[in-house]
Structures are given as C-alpha cells and as structure tokens.
Amino acid sequence: MTDSEQYQVRQEPFYRQQGNEVALYAAAYAARLPVMVKGPTGCGKSRFIEYMAWKLDRPLITVACNEDMTASDLVGRYLLEAGGTRWLDGPLTTAARIGAICYLDEIVEARQDTTVVIHPLTDHRRTLPLDKKGELLRAHADFQLVISYNPGYQSLMKDLKESTKQRFTAFDFDYPEAELEATILASESGIDHALATQLVAVAAAARRLKGHGLDEGVSTRLLVYAATLIRNGVAAGDACRMALVRPITDDRDIRDTLEHAIDAIFACG
C-alpha cells in the first residue's frame, strides 16, 4: 500500500488569514465538498491549501497540471515489467485510496478531456472508475478534491468547462491588503515593517498597470523574494529590480515606470 506518511504536512506553514476563509474551508471539508481556489499568481493559494491540510491533519497530494498531461497521468497506468505488466496508481487514485486532499494546481493548463476524469469524484458518487484496470474505486471517506485556477490570464482556449466549474465551491483570493501584506512580508522574510511597507508600495504601482501591458501584477511571492534579497544584504533598489521588475516585463515603458517608482519610493535615484 502507498505510504501516506510522505504526504503529511509536518510543520505549520506560515499563513495569515485575510478573512474568514479558514473557517469556511473547514466547513467545506467537513461536508467533503470539492473546493476551487481562484486568484492571481503568487497570492497565496497553494500556501492556503497547504496550511489547511496541516490544520486538518490530512495528507496533501499536489499535482501541477500542464498541457501535456493526460488522463492516465492522473488516474494511473500499466507499466511493463519483466514478468508482464503492473498497474501504477496515479496521484488522483492514490489520494482517493488513502483519503488525502488532492490539489490540482492550475487546472486550466490541463487539456479539457483530461479534466473530465475528475467529474465522478466531485459529485454524490465519489467514485473513480479505472476502466483500464476494470475497477470502480470508491473514494476514502476523508478524500477531498481541490483545484486552483488563475482567471487572470484567461485565453479563449483555456477556461474551465461550465460542467466542471459547477462542481465546486469557490474561494476568491486576491493580493492581501497593503497593511496585511507588509506584515506577511515582514514575518516571512524577517525584514522590518517600514521596508516591507515600501516594497508593498512598489507592488501597488505595478498592480495598477495590469491590463496596460502587464498581464499580472507583482505577486506576494515575488515581494518575498525581494525582501529576502534585501535581508541578505542586497541594496533595496537592486533587489526590487531583480525580483519585482525584470521577471514580469520586457516592455521598456513599463520597466522605466517601475524603476522610476522604485527610485521614488526608496529615494535612491
């Protein structure tokens, strides 16, 4: 049998509640309702799920979806062996067997025919048919399915089917309020609060440019990177350029604007 110990979240991940999402999630889990978390990249979706897995003391199996992923990557496949073939459970099957929380990250990246396999697990049936193996797997009582998706960069090709969407309860995440985000930065990276506030001001400038040449604003994750660099002795301006500006844009005008914002905020120009 699969070792469920390896999927256990042992240490408490740092997570600062933005609203009452922890209580709401706990309620959803109590009823084993499937959950969808939406929000821009790097705003703390995955961290939240990890935190909830720790809090509820359930194993967490995370699958990063990509467009080459097929149904058998989720469900499982036969492998060839010297003596014949052997069935290997995919992550979704494993989670259903051991009663873990299965977290499909960036679900829209997967092809639409792939995402349909989760349907029977997400309604009253809570089963997973393994047609190649000829088995109908009944999900463990503690199993829960969570998906995340980022509505920000919707292309026409990449959107969830209506039939998939309507199987989930949803959380809408966004970047935290400035004050809270500064607190998060400070405790995550160990820089002082004033500096964290300045970094958040840079991010606010970038987030206002979304849709005007930026697909996404600066994420909290990138802010943590910048803060970490600063704590390790990099000059604030350089750290911001490296962690906040260059990763998100090649557009010269936007880069100039953000660099000016950094100079204006840190007064290093």
Next chain:
Amino acid sequence: MTRSEALSAEHLAACRARLDCRLPQVDGVFADCLREAIAVLTPAGVDAYLDCARFLGRIGRGAEPLLAFLEEWPAVAGSVGEGTLPVVVATLQRLHRSPNGKAIAPFLQSLAAVSRRLAAGGQLQRYLDLTLRLMEQTSGSIHGIHKTFASPCLPDFLVHAPTLLASLSIAGLTNWVDYGVRNYAAHPERQRDYFRLQSADSRAVFQRERHGTLLVDHERLLDLYLRGLWGEQALLVPYAVASEAANPASPMPPAQPYDDAGGIRLPDVLDDACGVSGIDRYRAALAHIAGHRRWSTPLVADNLSPMQRLAVETFEDSRIDTLIVRRYPGMRRIFRALHPRPVAGACDPQRFSCLRHRLAVLSRALLDGEDGDADGDLREFVARFRQALADGEASSQAMAGLALAYVARTRRQSDQLPEVYFSDTLVDYRDDNRHLWRFHELSDDEEMFAEHRPASASAEIDCLPPRHYPEWDHHSQSYRPDWVSLYESLHPSGDAALIDRLLDRHATLARRLKRLLDILKPQERVRLRFQEDGSELDVDVAVRSLIDCRCGVTPDPRINMSHRSNGRNLAVLLLLDLSASLADKFGSGDGEQTVLELSQEAVSLLAWSIDQLGDPFAIAGFHSDTRHDVRYLHLKGSSEPWGDAVKRRLAAMQAGYSTRIGAALRHAAHYLAASRAEKKLLLVLTDGRPSDVDVSDGRLLIEDARKAVGELDRQGIFSYCISLDAKADEYVGHIFGHHYSVIDRIERLPQRLPELFMALTR
C-alpha cells in the same frame, strides 16, 4: 568704459571717413556702435570691423546691411570671437556676387541671435556652409550656366534661423533644410511656405528633428506612470512651447501645465534641465497635478484679491509637494533640482512689486525644509506650515488661512507697484491651479466664452477619418512623417449575378480545383506514434515490446501514442490594385476582355476556393489620387461569409486613378497584424509599377513599397505579389524579393491565382 570714453572726436572722424560712404542713416548710430566695438574688440579687430563695414557700405544695397553689421557685429564677436570675421566676410561676398543680394540684410540681422546658439567651436562655420549650400541649390537659372534667379526661400530661412536653432541642433537644422530643398526645389511657392515653417510637413520634420523629450513619444510611459504611481488616468494633451522658447526676451512667461475637463495639458517638449531628464520633468509635473487631484479641495475665489490668491496657491503647492515627497521620497531630489533658487533680498522693494519673489523664497524654504538665515516672518511661517502638516495632510482651507495671515503680516506698500519682479519665481513643474478656484459671480475677466461656445453643426460623416502613413524617401534614407492620407470605406455594390455568371464560365476549372482543395483540407487529428508518454497504449508496439521483454531483450519503452490536431491557422488578405490600367483591353475580336473582368473572375474563384478551405480571408482594393487621397476599399471582411453581399461588391469593381502601393500595404498590414492567426499572408494582385500623379521620380514609390514589404516582414506578415505586368521583372523582384509571380498570359489568371494560393499554403 574708459577706452570708449577716450574716443576722441578726431579718432571718430577718422573712422567715419574710413567707411567712405555718405549714407545719412549711418551718422546717427556710428559713434555708439564704434564705442561698443572698441570696448569689445582688439585694435586689429576694430580695423577689420571698419573694413568690412566699408565693403558693406559700397555694395549698393542701401544702408540696411551696413547698419545691421555695425550694430550686430560686436555682439557676434562676443559670442563666437572676432576671429570668425574673415569667414563671415567670405560668405557676404558670395551672397553679394550671387543674385541673392537681398538676403544680406536678413543674414546680418539674425547673425547675432544665431551665433549665441552656435557659440561652440566650428558650429558657426557649419551654419555658414549650410546657408551657402541652400543658396546654391535654390537659386534658379534659365540657361543652366549662371544663376540668374534669386533663391525664393533664402531670406525667409535667414529670418527664421534663430527660431529654428532654438529647438534644433545644427545637424537637425541641416536635415530640415535638406528635406525642404529636396522636396520643393522646383516649386518656389511651396518652398517659401516650407522655409517659413508654415507648411504641415515643414512642421512635422521640425518636430522630428527637435532635441529634448517629446510628449508624443512618451505618452504611454507617462500614462503608465500616472496609473501605476497615482492610480489616476487622464488624457495627456500637449501644448506648443516652441514659440516661447524661441524668443528668450518674450514678455509672456512660458505657459504652465494645467488640468481641466479636457485632460492634463503638458508642454509638447521638455529639454533636460538642472540635471533632471526631460522625462522626469514630465513626471514631476504629473505628480504635482495628481497630488492636487488627490489632496486639494476647491476654494471660493471671489473674496480674495489676486495677490492673496497667489499666496494661497503657493502654500497649497508647497503642501502638495510635501505630501508627494512624503509618499515618494525620491521625488524630493527632482523637485529640489527644478525649483528655482531665488536669492533672498534680490528684489529691490523700491522699484518692484516683491510679493512673487517673497513667495518664491518661502516656497523654496518649505521645500528644502531648512530655514538657513531666514528672517523672522519666514521662519515663523515655515514653522507654522510644518506644524499644520505634522500630523496628517492638513487641507486646502488650512493653507488658505495660513496664506492670508502671511500676506497680512508681510504686506508692503510697494507690492502695488506695476513692475513685478519675475526672476526665479516661476516653478515650471507646477500647474496654474485653475482647478483650485470656484467663482460665484460670473465676471467678464474670466474666459467664460470658452464653455458656452455653440457646438458647430457636425458635418455628415460618410467615411472614416483619414489615417496617415509615412512614406520612405530613398534619397535621404528617411521617412516622410505622416505623408500619405488614406481613406477607407466599403466598396459600393453592384449585381451579384455577374459574378455567378463568371463562376459558371469556369465550372470545369472549379471542379479541378475542388479535387486539389480536398487534398489540402485540414485533417483535424493526427496520430503520433512511438511516444513514451501518450494518451493511449499503441497495441502493436506494446505487443512487440512485450515479446522483446520475454526474449530478454531491452524493450522499446515508446509504446504509447497520442493525438495532435493539425488545423490550418492562416489569415489571408488579398489586396487588389484598382488603378486605371486595369481597364486595358487585351485579346482581339470576340475574345476581347478587360483585365478588370479577368481579375474579377480570378478573385471570385480564389475567394470560392479559400471559402472551401475555411481560412479567414479578406479582400480589399486600393487606388490613389496623389498622396492626399489614397482610397482603401473593403470588398470582403475576413469573417464575412462568401455570399451575395461580397459578390455584389466584386461585381461593382471599377478601374481608376493610380497605384500608390506603400500606404495600402501598410494599411492592409495593420488589419492582418490584428489577426491572431499563426501565419499571415498578404497577396497583392497588381498590373503595373507603383506610380502616382504627384510623383515624378519613378524609383521613389518602388523604394517605398520595398520598405513597406520589409516592415510587413518584421510584423510576421508574408507578402506575395502576383503581377500582370509583363515587364514587371524590372522592379517587382526589387520590391518583393523572391516572393512574386508574373503572369504573362493574362487569360490564365483565373486558373493560376487559386493554384498559386494553394501552392503557397500547402
């Protein structure tokens, strides 16, 4: 002054005699000019000065050149050195010997202003060379040997030279002059307009050559700044500063930025100043306006005198700047660099009204945040200002209270004097605060008429406004900005049955094409075998691997297969040349047909074929009647189905006018570029070389078209030309590279066009 006072009557008389001219106008000014010359020049320089003056007095052009020289030269020598006199004299002699003697006076009159701009070594020489070259190139001759006609533009050019040099470097001026000479050499009237800065392209080239940061080039950057750092948005509208900048002695202070219902108005160009780049100066102005939008509340103006309002504005501006710096500390450096540094006590209260000056000193102190050796009142008000802003943002109202107290405390009788002391009091990044005031009573000194202007009867709009495209000028290797005006509209409609008849005539050909098309039709899903990871097990390969496995041989792990969709992702635009040559006839007797009819047949067949394939496909035609009127006619939109509406438009195709292809290519590219297809194909069907009635140089439009094709290439658009001109090989290869076919036997066009398309997209 000692030397000039030493000028004795005899010396003066001797110098006057050396001029050897009896023009009475000279007598009045000579003594003063000579005094100034002796003060500035060395004795040898004075000698040369008198010699040159003598020469000018004797060339028979009246007193004007002589007077101009006598008055201007000491100033010129002051900025470029008296050693430049020989080259100036040489230039004067050349002007004198040519038919352009009339230009001597304007040349000398503008020389002082010009030389102030060109003080650095060697630049004046370049200006003189440029002047002479312009003279050579624009003086006309009848028999081709001697220049007999004066240059029409030279005097105008010389008059405007100081204005031009205020905004252009000498290199920029050279480009501007070359452009004018090249395009208007044969057209004296237009030439004159160009060199007076009156024609549109003269101004356009002038703008292009300007130094400094142009607002138009950085609109997006500033828009991003406003959004990103301030969360504001506004239309940025430029206003012209050129005319003010040109004249340093202008009595009007330069216009300030302002914010009104029409958007934020900013100067159209800003040079770097005080160590702050042009773009940062724009940002400072925007920050200040955004600060007002965020923190200012309007005040009632009626009860305040203009001086009180000035004081309120100063305090309020300082408050805004303080809050901006609090939010973005980096702005402090920019503000401090741009804010003038008025020297306390520089203004003499006996002669001038000093209020502006006092307020500027105060504003500087508030910005610097240090009192220095300020007097008591200043120190007290700086402290009260800080106090007000110590905890919180204060308010416009609080600033008004502070300002009124300040004015009451420091009032002087002399503030009422008519002469206002202006030096160092204008903070050019601050706006004019028109948004700060509300007027209860309508008075006639406000410009109330601006708001109540009756809306002019809007003209009937029957087509879209023109789009302007540049044209490549291969002589100068530069673009002519906004040279071509292109109007687009829907093609008029005719009778669809005509096209159906044409298609029927080619029924056999259509059947043959259909077979070809079926082969080309996209196969949606393609199987990919031998995949290590795939969606399905490929049973054949799996069994083979299993056998290998059982035999103890290493099995092939690539036993899966997957599917890939193989859709055509292609956008096509067919651009038709609808110029007059399309009406040419060929064939003889009963078989006589026009090229137009054949094109209609060919295009219909092609449209039908592409419709079968399902690629998005657009058809447009163009013709031109000078650069001011290029017509771009839509025959079929890319998502429009091939149906009667399109056939009706095709049936109404008409031949007329000329072939200015570059602008049409650029416009077509603008549509294709917006398409999201992977491959973009622009097919051009033309029957002759690019030409237009207002272009005499045959190469010009060919080179422009070549340039346009290059631009398309860079946008990822593949252009391909089908030419019906048997002599096209001379030029079409130059324009389109290898991407062209010439169809010699024109009657085969209906067959060849779809075939070509299929070959291209196979």
